[in-house]
Amino acid sequence: xxxxxxxxxxxxxxxxxxxxxxxxxxxxxxxxxxxxxxxxxxxxxxxxxxxxxxxxxxxxxxxxxxxxxxxxxxxxxxxxxxxxxxxxxxxxxxxxxxxxxxxxxxxxxxxxxxxxxxxxxxxxxxxxxxxxxxxxxxxxxxxxxxxxxxxxxxxxxxxxxxxxxxxxxxxxxxxxxxxxxxxxxxxxxxxxxxxxxxxxxxxxxxxxxxxxxxxxxxxxxxxxxxxxxxxxxxxxxxxxxxxxxxxxxxxxxxxxxxxxxxxxxxxxxxxxxxxxxxxxxxxxxxxxxxxxxxxxxxxxxxxxxxxxxxxxxxxxxxxxxxxxxxxxxxxxxxxxxxxxxxxxxxxxxxxxxxxxxxxxxxxxxxxxxxxxxxxxxxxxxxxxxxxxxxxxxxxxxxxxxxxxxxxxxxxxxxxxxxxxxxxxxxxxxxxxxxxxxxxxxxxxxxxxxxxxxxxxxxxxxxxxxxxxxxxxxxxxxxxxxxxxxxxxxxxxxxxxxxxxxxxxxxxxxxxx
Amino acid sequence: xxxxxxxxxxxxxxxxxxxxxxxxxxxxxxxxxxxxxxxxxxxxxxxxxxxxxxxxxxxxxxxxxxxxxxxxxxxxxxxxxxxxxxxxxxxxxxxxxxxxxxxxxxxxxxxxxxxxxxxxxxxxxxxxxxxxxxxxxxxxxxxxxxxxxxxxxxxxxxxxxxxxxxxxxxxxxxxxxxxxxxxxxxxxxxxxxxxxxxxxxxxxxxxxxxxxxxxxxxxxxxxxxxxxxxxxxxxxxxxxxxxxxxxxxxxxxxxxxxxxxxxxxxxxxxxxxxxxxxxxxxxxxxxxxxxxxxxxxxxxxxxxxxxxxxxxxxxxxxxxxxxxxx
Numbered sequence: 001x002x003x004x005x006x007x008x009x010x011x012x013x014x015x016x017x018x019x020x021x022x023x024x025x026x027x028x029x030x031x032x033x034x035x036x037x038x039x040x041x042x043x044x045x046x047x048x049x050x051x052x053x054x055x056x057x058x059x060x061x062x063x064x065x066x067x068x069x070x071x072x073x074x075x076x077x078x079x080x081x082x083x084x085x086x087x088x089x090x091x092x093x094x095x096x097x098x099x100x101x102x103x104x105x106x107x108x109x110x111x112x113x114x115x116x117x118x119x120x121x122x123x124x125x126x127x128x129x130x131x132x133x134x135x136x137x138x139x140x141x142x143x144x145x146x147x148x149x150x151x152x153x154x155x156x157x158x159x160x161x162x163x164x165x166x167x168x169x170x171x172x173x174x175x176x177x178x179x180x181x182x183x184x185x186x187x188x189x190x191x192x193x194x195x196x197x198x199x200x201x202x203x204x205x206x207x208x209x210x211x212x213x214x215x216x217x218x219x220x221x222x223x224x225x226x227x228x229x230x231x232x233x234x235x236x237x238x239x240x241x242x243x244x245x246x247x248x249x250x251x252x253x254x255x256x257x258x259x260x261x262x263x264x265x266x267x268x269x270x271x272x273x274x275x276x277x278x279x280x281x282x283x284x285x286x287x288x289x290x291x292x293x294x295x296x297x298x299x300x301x302x303x304x305x306x307x308x309x310x311x312x313x314x315x316x317x318x319x320x321x322x323x324x325x326x327x328x329x330x331x332x333x334x335x336x337x338x339x340x341x342x343x344x345x346x347x348x349x350x351x352x353x354x355x356x357x358x359x360x361x362x363x364x365x366x367x368x369x370x371x372x373x374x375x376x377x378x379x380x381x382x383x384x385x386x387x388x389x390x391x392x393x394x395x396x397x398x399x400x401x402x403x404x405x406x407x408x409x410x411x412x413x414x415x416x417x418x419x420x421x422x423x424x425x426x427x428x429x430x431x432x433x434x435x436x437x438x439x440x441x442x443x444x445x446x447x448x449x450x451x452x453x454x455x456x457x458x459x460x461x462x463x464x465x466x467x468x469x470x471x472x473x474x475x476x477x478x479x480x481x482x483x484x485x486x487x488x489x490x491x492x493x494x495x496x497x498x499x500x501x502x503x504x505x506x507x508x509x510x511x512x
Numbered sequence: 513x514x515x516x517x518x519x520x521x522x523x524x525x526x527x528x529x530x531x532x533x534x535x536x537x538x539x540x541x542x543x544x545x546x547x548x549x550x551x552x553x554x555x556x557x558x559x560x561x562x563x564x565x566x567x568x569x570x571x572x573x574x575x576x577x578x579x580x581x582x583x584x585x586x587x588x589x590x591x592x593x594x595x596x597x598x599x600x601x602x603x604x605x606x607x608x609x610x611x612x613x614x615x616x617x618x619x620x621x622x623x624x625x626x627x628x629x630x631x632x633x634x635x636x637x638x639x640x641x642x643x644x645x646x647x648x649x650x651x652x653x654x655x656x657x658x659x660x661x662x663x664x665x666x667x668x669x670x671x672x673x674x675x676x677x678x679x680x681x682x683x684x685x686x687x688x689x690x691x692x693x694x695x696x697x698x699x700x701x702x703x704x705x706x707x708x709x710x711x712x713x714x715x716x717x718x719x720x721x722x723x724x725x726x727x728x729x730x731x732x733x734x735x736x737x738x739x740x741x742x743x744x745x746x747x748x749x750x751x752x753x754x755x756x757x758x759x760x761x762x763x764x765x766x767x768x769x770x771x772x773x774x775x776x777x778x779x780x781x782x783x784x785x786x787x788x789x790x791x792x793x794x795x796x797x798x799x800x801x802x803x804x805x806x807x808x809x810x811x812x813x814x815x816x817x818x819x820x821x822x823x824x825x826x827x828x829x830x831x832x833x834x835x836x837x838x
Contacts, residue, residue: 065652075653088653088773
């Protein structure tokens, strides 16, 4: 524990990161690997809980030392630290040292006790120890054991000591560990459960209008539908992270080629496209992670890390060029590089937008050639979605989020023979006044109640918009709409104007 | 009734004997408790100190000062005031000053410690009516450990540095702390190397018959091997940077009571702190006050308000020196 306390003193004394790193690596080299684990545990301990209350410490000292409260407070003004004041005032002649692992055990034992027993036990356990150890332990119990060390310094020192990369170390420390239940090798050199984290996904900015020409400073690409992913290739493993934080398992084998062709520790960004319409809906993806991947493919369009070096701050044209260079000449057939579109005229844009819609992509994306990945200026990625489609529908059901609130969830339907089929729900687009009118209508024209949901007489006609329509076997109407929004309430129209199933079928065919 | 000692801008003054104790300004007659610079100042007409303190005071202030000496326990009468010196245990030759006039006894502690350091005459309690005590470490957070324990700590640190090719530098005042370490350290570990200012003080002390372990002055004759295996004793800030600039890895230790407090230990330039003090700790101050059986205690040099408040709570009349004479 001596070496650890000396390390702490050194770390506190210098805020120079390089010095701190050298102190740490010297320490790692000098002590056993078991001790390193305990040391890391204390050094990386971010969440400081309070296990012993300040008041309990104070009353304990006042009870056992023959001094009054004013003198205790005055003493603490000198040290500025109650744990230290405690260990100095409750000075004991014996000065034993214990190992870091024993200290850890005792620290933990006290945390298991009921509050009222902790201070007495803590003192009884530690009073014979060297004053520096007593201060350290009491600090920890009191929740003041924070060190000036930044996580980065710890990570970098461990990386240089273990020879592992920083993100592995960061990941391992992030997950947390109990130093008495794991050994150094298992903790740091086993990767089977390790999930490398992706770079935070860059959102980009949605635009409504076509950007002014010429687009010389931009690269134009399709805004793909499907799942945006980062593919992390490192240490013999492939991790495919979706933007929602899942790790996909199904596609891993398609990336086996990288082991020979691509530098280790590389992160691509791309889109998982499902060509089969039945799985192209979001629900299709998430319900079946291990789907038949032969029907789907990957389009890669960015490179965030290569050979252990993060490159997301490089300009896009550089990253794109690196992507072309790094990417194997003969990858798996299911993986390709996203194409850059040639746009010179306004007509080009209109045409490619049309193509994007036909291909069932979401639209176009304009990527600034000089832009960084994750650029906060708001101009690096401009997303132009396909023009929304419109549809006339009738209101079938309403529901409210909670009692006393107006209805906010509207289910709309289309005509089919002599009845109505629900086609989509929509939430946005009505004014407060319109919402109140609907509330009034619901009161008078409710047919049935299903819990919070009410079915109403199908008479109110609305125009809604959506970005995409897809066939869906799981919906009674046979289709699912993407991003539906209420455009307006057509008070003059009757249900005769509402779209029919045949109209919808025609839309699907057109799309395909 | 006027007091036997009063506080003046030049320090404690006895009007009856017309003497000052450790005066700050230039005076005619100064009674000096010990040779540290904040107690023995140049420029007085006449000096009175212990036999043991005199050589160093002369060495530090110039040898042609007018100095009168007394052995511990012996007294001199100045205008009916009986003045004597009694061991204070602070450094070699350090004394408490006892003044007696018409049956009233005052003792001025000077700097003192109770624990025996193996080189200075150990503190002796002196009964008195008024005790003027220092209070440098007059707080319960200051509680010293046995000297033997601390010396072991220093030995261990030295040995460890030696094994790792690190030069050991321990910061110590050239008078007092330096000799205490020289006398008590395990000199079989390696050479004790002293800064010239320490070594010149050592020479004076050896001259007056103090038996001290062998030391080598830090100069160009010291070999690299000696530096790496030796213990360098030097005043703060004198050699560390020079050694570092010559490419040595240096561990700098400080030996002082202030090293008890973490934030002082963590100040720049010190790698290791040893809580080795030549001042009384909390328990020693309390014991000294009790043992001298004083009716009244005046507290100076340190935590004056705190220690006097504490003594009053213990039923001992006490004042901070500065408030007492207001």
